[in-house]
Amino acid sequence: MASDPIAGVPLPWPDQPGELPRHFRNRQALAQTLEQLFPEAAGSLSPVRGGRHQADTLLARLQPERYAKGRNFLDGPVTRLSPYIRHGVLTLAEVREAVFARTRSRQGSEKLINELGWRDYWQRLWQQLGDGLWRDQEELKTGHSAAAYARELPADILEARTGLACMDGFIEELHGTGWLHNHARMWLAAYLVHWRRIRWQTGAQWFLQHLLDGDPASNALSWQWVASSFSHKPYIFNRGNLERYSNGRACRHCPLATEGCPFEASYEQLEADLFAPMPTIRATDNRRGGRDASRSGNRGRSGTTQGSSTTALSRPTPRR
């Protein structure tokens, strides 16, 4: 409850001068104290609470099989464990064991275990790259030079007034709660980088300001994947894809729903509009007959391999 007192666990050693308070009348009082202690930090608390207690509540709700089927939908049964995992409130090993304990058949839990693998993968890359993960890992495959991308976030994005109900909704959720569904992160990142042509680093830094799970490795490298400096081609989506996995929620009241939606087009058309001609994009695209088919569910680098789950960045898996 928001009005309950908040007390830190007792410490068996005496307080020293300069130590920060560990008892608060309620959550509101905690927020006020933090505003005084950290005056540069914008905004207030997230409705998402920190702590192992909350993490255990989420852990008890894990449903690996439902997760595999519904994880791509904004209202699907994703775990929301990321902030707790990022800050080691739960270790990946603890989450792995919790998944195992709810696993009757290996196949039913493979997807969730695979996603935990993504976190482990980015962390291993962080060890290898260090702060270098802020640099382009490869050159962009958009036909535009890195210098063509803006360094600053435009005001309409910072103020959630792009006029696109979907994007404005995602921005408000990011600013208000510090958490976004993976699909919303992918769409918002693609919108910034490809439609608005903003540097991925600028977007990644903005995410890190707000995401409770903000992690340099998962974040910067996912942005690079969207941008195409860590993948074979840029990630884009279209309205059909967004509408499907958001159950049309934002489109229903979007002023641009009937005319002027920048995402309302085929993938061929969008590529032609957004990217400069680059022979390699064409060459890699033709691997799999119908491009739209490969994109609508699961686009990315998986064209020539069998298993979507192992090659794509936590991206939508085709529904089976």
Added chain:
Amino acid sequence: MQRPILWIHGEALGPANPALVAHPGRPAVFVFDSALLLGRSASTGDPSSPAEPVSLKRIGFLYECLLELPVSLRRGDVAEEVLTFAAAHGADGIVTCASNDPRVARITETLLRQLPVQVLAVEPFVQLDGPVDLGRFSRYWRRAEPQVWAGWREPGP
């Protein structure tokens, strides 16, 4: 080390933190890293962009995690604050846990100039010996997946 203090950093804010497990009851400290929270670190921002402070949401989340742990809270320069805490408790060393963040490694270097530091490993998601090809996720996963699943026991009838 007879009388260590424990340095808890932002990658291990749970009861499984190996320093807390190995030394229950020893004085432990977490320091809100001022420069990092102002966005002046590669952990919170692009090194080639102007710094932007981290929002209060993130600080509040960390704070709530920390209140559930036996740990004193300070803010400022991390190494300085940890050493002040160590001196106040007459510590002869510091125990912490491993991290992937190069910033933690740099702070550890600074601490080492004053006191011995023991860095404990966190239980890994998957143990892979020797070099691992991280060129793409698929290559990593081809090696890792069978190892991860080797730890699962099919439930009995």
